[in-house]
Amino acid sequence: MDGGPTVARDGSFTGPPSRFSYTTNGVANPTLHMRPGEVQRWRLLNATDGDNLQLVLVSNEKGKEGLGLNVVAMDAITVPETYRLTSGDPLVIGPGQRYDVMIKAGQPGTYLLQTRDPNSGAVQASVSPYRDSNFPKGIGASTRVSRHSNDFPVPCPALGEHLSDCAGKFSYPVTLATIEVYGRAKDMDLPADPLPTPKGLPSIDTMLSRTPDAVRNVVFELCGKVDDFKKFAANLPSCGWYFAKYDAAYWGGLPFNDLQMMRDADDVGQPNPGSQDMPRVNFKKEGLFDPTQPLFPDMIAGNYEEWTVYNRSLSDHPFHLHQNHVLITKINGIPLQSKEGVPRPEWHDTLNVPAIVCPTKDPGCTNPVNVNNFPPGSITFRTYFNPVTVGCFVAHCHTLDHEDLGMMQRMDILPAKDAPSGCVLDGDHAAGIVERLLASRGSFQICSAAVRQSRPISGGLTSPAN
Numbered sequence: 001m002d003g004g005p006t007v008a009r010d011g012s013f014t015g016p017p018s019r020f021s022y023t024t025n026g027v028a029n030p031t032l033h034m035r036p037g038e039v040q041r042w043r044l045l046n047a048t049d050g051d052n053l054q055l056v057l058v059s060n061e062k063g064k065e066g067l068g069l070n071v072v073a074m075d076a077i078t079v080p081e082t083y084r085l086t087s088g089d090p091l092v093i094g095p096g097q098r099y100d101v102m103i104k105a106g107q108p109g110t111y112l113l114q115t116r117d118p119n120s121g122a123v124q125a126s127v128s129p130y131r132d133s134n135f136p137k138g139i140g141a142s143t144r145v146s147r148h149s150n151d152f153p154v155p156c157p158a159l160g161e162h163l164s165d166c167a168g169k170f171s172y173p174v175t176l177a178t179i180e181v182y183g184r185a186k187d188m189d190l191p192a193d194p195l196p197t198p199k200g201l202p203s204i205d206t207m208l209s210r211t212p213d214a215v216r217n218v219v220f221e222l223c224g225k226v227d228d229f230k231k232f233a234a235n236l237p238s239c240g241w242y243f244a245k246y247d248a249a250y251w252g253g254l255p256f257n258d259l260q261m262m263r264d265a266d267d268v269g270q271p272n273p274g275s276q277d278m279p280r281v282n283f284k285k286e287g288l289f290d291p292t293q294p295l296f297p298d299m300i301a302g303n304y305e306e307w308t309v310y311n312r313s314l315s316d317h318p319f320h321l322h323q324n325h326v327l328i329t330k331i332n333g334i335p336l337q338s339k340e341g342v343p344r345p346e347w348h349d350t351l352n353v354p355a356i357v358c359p360t361k362d363p364g365c366t367n368p369v370n371v372n373n374f375p376p377g378s379i380t381f382r383t384y385f386n387p388v389t390v391g392c393f394v395a396h397c398h399t400l401d402h403e404d405l406g407m408m409q410r411m412d413i414l415p416a417k418d419a420p421s422g423c424v425l426d427g428d429h430a431a432g433i434v435e436r437l438l439a440s441r442g443s444f445q446i447c448s449a450a451v452r453q454s455r456p457i458s459g460g461l462t463s464p465a466n
């Protein structure tokens with residue numbers, strides 16, 4: 001649990017800083033009990049607004065082995081084979097993600113469920129529990145930056161600090177729960193592999209062997225304050241055009257703060273006639289959330305699709321698709337498969353899209369780098385549009401302030417090609433929609449009640465706003 005300080009209408013921070021704390025089932029550092037040898041199943045949900053948790057279960061006694069996290073389900077879908085992480089190997093849980101883990105208690109003693117330092121680069125972790133001999137720490141193991149810069153007390157190290165700065169401060173690792181192992185031994189076994197095949201989803205073989213009906217590319221982009229962008233040399237080719245479009249008038253006269261976008265990455269615009277470099281102009285689609293239209297007009301029930309979601313920024317964005325799970329096949333373009341080439345894809349409905357791939361000399365991206373000069377992070381997945389999901393819903397970044405600032409898109413599943421999704425836009429306020437939703441016992445389809453302020457921008461933009 002955390003939150004930001006009050007923000008005034010002029011964009012400045014006011015009032016006392018927010019309190020920062022993590023709770024587990026509503027309690028700060030609760031004590032759980034296990035018997036020696038006992039196996040328990042924990043369903044872990046990261047309900048923070050935007051923090052990466054890097055979970056380990058360590059012994060409270062020096063030199064004593066901790067307990068491993070054994071992942072048996074991801075976002076409520078049982079995995080084919082248990083992911084057996086060793087006691088010091090962090091399981092990254094992005095905002096909104098769920099993992100079911102089996103824990104086998106060892107010798108009597110005290111163990112601590114902790115989240116490790118995500119900021120200094122001291123911990124290199126992957127977005128997924130996938131491990132193999134080529135990737136013993138997982139694919140794309142890197143800093144999984146977490147945001148506490150507006151909170152108090154800030155866990156140390158905050159961004160840009162090092163563990164050596166942390167003496168006497170509230171610091172990582174932060175203990176989320178204490179596990180006391182005592183009592184009569186109860187020797188239980190972890191579940192044997194393979195685990196039961198989940199029902200209600202196409203088989204992994206079907207998902208991988210079907211030729212996709214569509215291949216799409218989506219990108220998370222972040223255009224910050226103009227000054228910040230000059231400082232970080234991180235102007236994306238699309239930012240200038242969007243800066244001009246979403247100007248102070250768009251924001252009701254308020255100063256420009258931030259653009260958080262989820263875009264069709266195949267909508268690349270045109271070269272700027274004034275400058276062949278950047279920014280480009282004349283994109284066809286919205287970058288910010290547009291409740292009046294879906295990002296893609298041709299997502300059809302019963303179809304199989306392959307998507308790659310890119311991240312052109314310095315921190316992770318947890319991608320979340322409503323309604324249909326996604327089968328992750330690649331992270332940063334690297335296939336999830338054994339040395340022998342056996343695919344080991346993962347079902348998720350939420351997964352961090354890794355940040356840009358940092359320069360080798362600066363693996364933690366601790367120095368400002370130009371995001372344009374390094375490969376974007378990415379996840380690639382197959383998905384199946386179950387016909388029961390005909391209608392409209394959203395896909396978005398699960399960092400809540402990103403989503404609220406526009407990093408979200410409407411998704412429509414059509415019953416057939418060119419047949420409308422059946423989603424009805426209306427002008428009611430949210431309260432009216434909720435009333436109708438309750439009255440209809442959940443069968444009412446929600447699209448949007450938002451009033452658009454956007455307007456078309458002419459094709460002649462040649463002077464970049466940034």
Ligand SMILES: [Cu+2]
Nearest residue numbers: 317397399402
């Ligand atoms: Cu985000």
